[in-house]
Amino acid sequence: MKKKHQVTRQEVSRRLVSDQYFESGHWILTIWQSILAVLAWLVVILPFVWLALPFVMPEWAVHLNFRTYFEELFTFKFLHWFLLIAVGLVTIFSVSLTIRNNHRFKHLISKEVLHDETRLVVRRRVLGDFYDERFGVQEFRESVRFYSIKAVQNLEVSTVKDLYQKYEVAL
Amino acid sequence: MIKMFHTGLPALDIFLTIVLLILITYPILGGFTWFVGVICYKLVFKHRQPDWIEIPEEIEPLITIMIPVHNEEVVIAKTINYLMTQLNYHNYEVLVLDDGSTDTTPEILSALMTTYPNLRVVHIEKNKGKAHAFDIGVGFAKGKLILSNDADTVPEPDALWK
Structure with a gap:
């Protein structure tokens, strides 16, 4: 058995991704984009700092004439509880679904065939016959290197659906 | 509340x-x-899922990489060159479904076909969209498995055997 060479994620990104920011010889671009990135993150973070100021440093807020209103405090407290309850519900939901999945894997997916084998065989035959008729036999279709589909050979949107319905193996 | x-x-x-x-x-x-x-x-x-199990070269199933394209002259050559030379897999073919391109894509494809014997092209004369191209393509694909790939994206080199 010939051993396959496994490629690491780092190697893949080196091969497939090129970014002048990370390459040497572009230091002006690197500095400029770093400054922009820091500024952009400040725009994201500062509103949160600003709104959190009266809570974590009340005397600073007074010093800066930052008035807090009842509605703001109330909204904060309300959201705090709302999101806390949401985390609880999401956790219960996710854990119970995972337990259900464990059960399904153990008793269903690893033991039973979940698709209808006979329908599949019929569908395969129906489609095969259709392709044979329209584009040539299977051996030809699978070996031809260039084939041009004429406009009249194009499939209708419902071609496959209609075929399945006709042979009583509807989708 | x-x-x-x-x-x-x-x-x-x-x-x-x-x-x-x-x-x-x-x-x-x-x-x-x-x-x-x-x-x-x-x-x-x-x-x-446990770690990836390697497949020996002798029992690799045939995979068809199906690429629907429409006016992709900018990227198609690069993508196909990558698929043909960079993948850690041997038993595969690339089937390009040219959905009525009006630029130089057909010429690029025919030039590439002379280089790569496992490149096949189905040319759909009247453009009818990606889903239709796939419907046609499954009739021409030889592989046991089909990987759908866009003209402007590539899988990682180990993607096929994984």
């Missing part, structure tokens, strides 16, 4: 408020769900 609706029916008010709150906070709730989901997968789920 904040009420954002005042219909006169308290129960309805609460229900509508909760629906509205979920709508407002859904990116946050989505983030929670994602985070908790990962923890559940790591700690609670018992059927996690």
Whole structure:
């Protein structure tokens, strides 16, 4: 058995991704984009700092004439509880679904065939016959290197659906 | 409890408020769900996929990489060159479905066909969209498995055997 060479994620990104920011010889671009990135993150973070100021440093807020209103405090407290309850519900939901999945894997997916084998065989035959008729036999279709589909050979949107319905193996 | 609706029916008010709150906070709730989901997968789920098992070259199943293209002269040559030379897999073919390109894509493809024997092209004369191209393509694909690939994306080198 010939051993396959496994490629690491780092190697893949080196091969497939090129970014002048990370390459040497572009230091002006690197500095400029770093400054922009820091500024952009400040725009994201500062509103949160600003709104959190009266809570974590009340005397600073007074010093800066930052008035807090009842509605703001109330909204904060309300959201705090709302999101806390949401985390609880999401956790219960996710854990119970995972337990259900464990059960399904153990008793269903690893033991039973979940698709209808006979329908599949019929569908395969129906489609095969259709392709044979329209584009040539299977051996030809699978070996031809260039084939041009004429406009009249194009499939209708419902071609496959209609075929399945006709042979009583509807989708 | 904040009420954002005042219909006169308290129960309805609460229900509508909760629906509205979920709508407002859904990116946050989505983030929670994602985070908790990962923890559940790591700690609670018992059927996690084990590490990749290598397939010996002799028993590799034939894979058809199906690429629907429409006016992709800018990228198609690069993509096909990559697929033909960079993948850690041997038993595969590339089937390009040229969905009525009007630029130089057909010429590029025929030039590439002389280089790569496992490149096949189905030319659809009248453009009819990606889904239609796939419907045609499955009739021409030789592989046991089909990988759908776009003209401007490439899989990682180990993707096929994985």
